[in-house]
Amino acid sequence: MKDVVTEYSSKMAEAKWTFLRSLKESDENNPLTEDENKYALSHLNPSHVTTNRSVDIRKYAIGASFKVSMVNYILEKKYYKNFSIAPSANDKLVDARFVSSLGYPVPNVVSRSASLAEACEYKGYIVKSITGAASKGVFLNNGNSFFHFFDRKEYSKDEFLRYCSLQNLKKFIVEEYVGGNKGVTDLKFYMFYGEVGVALEVKRGEAGNQHCFYNSGSDIINTGRYKETAFKGAGFSDAQRNCAVAISKAIPSPFVRVDLIVNDGNFWVGEITAHPGGFEEFNKEVDFLLGERFIEARARLMEDLLNGKKFDEYLKRYNYS
Structure with missing residues (x-):
């Protein structure tokens, strides 16, 4: 594994200097326009920034990346001691109460803590795990089957129960289905x-x-x-x-x-x-x-x-x- 990491680091370093040399040669032979500079430097990997390019960080937003920002932000949340701001496995019921407190509509909740067995009885309703990310663990109870919004699969009752057991889903919010026919x-x-x-x-x-x-x-x-x-x-x-x-x-x-x-x-x-x-x-x-x-x-x-x-x-x- 160390050899793999070493090879990866070597190739990254090689790519860095190849890119920077090419950029310098292009500018010397035919001075780049402002738009060309912005395009080239906005694509520069932030780990490739050298000291003499540091002044360009502000000018061209070098290193701006949603992917990188999200990775760093997820890591940052690991070190929060007293607060849990925008957690990954958010409490959907608390989210609904917060949204309602701001005056915006949420689907009507008919049960705030239904058991797995109780969730199976609410035909025509949305049943979703109290905690979770995105649409994982969010189902439409069609009576004889359960439609999972995350993977777009129709689960039989036995498959639904098995999925919940494997994912350790025990408590559910049950709310009205507002999606339409x-x-x-x-x-x-x-x-x-x-x-x-x-x-x-x-x-x-x-x-x-x-x-x-x-x-x-x-x-x-x-x-x-x-x-x-x-x-x-x-x-x-x-x-x-x-x-x-x-x-x-x-x-x-x-x-x-x-x-x-x-x-x-x-x-x-x-x-x-x-x-x-x-x-x-x-x-x-x-x-x-x-x-x-x-x-x-x-x-x-x-x-x-x-x-x-x-x-x-x-x-x-x-x-x-």
Whole structure:
């Protein structure tokens, strides 16, 4: 294993100096334009930055990467002692109470702590594990089967029970199903402390999921993800965006994803997701853009904290005050 790591490090070092030499030679032979400089340096791996390039970090946002920021942020949370801000396995019931306290709709909850056996009795309802990430452990109880939103598979009752046993899922929230008869439409806002980075529309149907990404202005964009299942969506409304903005601005975190359920012109907040799956799959341009948004959001949050902003509603709901 040491040999593998040594070889990897050697190749990384070689790539670093090859790139920097090529950049220098290109600039000497034919001076780069400002746009060419920005493009080249924005693609520079931050571990390849040398001292004489340090002044370019601010100018060209060298090292901005959503993937890198998320990795560092997940690691940072390991060292929180007294707070658990935007945890990976968030308590969905607490999330719902927090969202409701801000005045935004959530699906009606009919049971806050159903046992596995009780969850099986709620035909036509959503049953979801009290804790979990994204849509893992979130099922639609169809009576004779359970549709798992995470892997889009229909489980028999025995398979559902087996899955819950393997995943150690024992307590469930039971809530009304607001997705409609034609399937479920989700809007997932990648939020950077009050600002939209991108938004993902997911149409869930019997034929599988369809996906459409939007920029902050609700224009369709290519992010490098879900090319095979892309469709032309209708965008999001101001009310939907404003909901996601307000929720993220009330959380002392540079990033969360706010997931809405949309049906017939109405919407509900389904979940707040701290570590969305696939954060490493964006293309280079979008990864850089969201990386900048993450850094900007962290700076705005820091200034708000230094200026005395309180996050009482969030801390109260999560039992930290």
